[in-house]
Amino acid sequence: DTEVTQTPKHLVMGMTNKKSLKCEQHMGHRAMYWYKQKAKKPPELMFVYSYEKLSINESVPSRFSPECPNSSLLNLHLHALQPEDSALYLCASSQSGTEQFFGPGTRLTVL
């Protein structure tokens, strides 16, 4: 299985809502990532987990809260988001810092 899955595919939320994005991989990769991507722009790194521990936080606002319950799962908890947070959120995984495998993304719209 060489696939990274993400749910939901689309999410619309208000600024007072709490929601979560989920990511799963079964490739045995020990590094997992969250990226934010605006239209026609490169992915912007948000968080990196290595061996289930947070290793990089790119100064992301606290309204985004990552969680890695186990080596296969990665969550991104969302609370009190702003309209400018609307974007495609991509999850990725890699083994030993080589190529990353990306999920299809969650298209988030904040009203």
Next chain:
Amino acid sequence: AQSVAQPEDQVNVAEGNPLTVKCTYSVSGNPYLFWYVQYPNRGLQFLLKYITGDNLVKGSYGFEAEFNKSQTSFHLKKPSALVSDSALYFCAVRDTNSGTYKYIFGTGTRLKVLA
């Protein structure tokens, strides 16, 4: 500062012609280099990588890239372009000296293959 440059926002090529998408980088040490392709409303898809060894690397869908250490470049090439190759292409680099799993992406190049 570490950086990756893709100097062309868009590249247009006729179907059947060779294509080149350019990438240069500025990273200390020995970088790992990657190319990804992204179709609309999809995630990034890995095409090929350079870690070590032969400077010419071959990847998926007939793409290849040449690592040039002296010019710090890693240009993506394909001998004969297909209309289905039209997409957004990203070059990425990982600085292995940093000790972190942090990848730097270029700004992307939109490839348009004309029938």
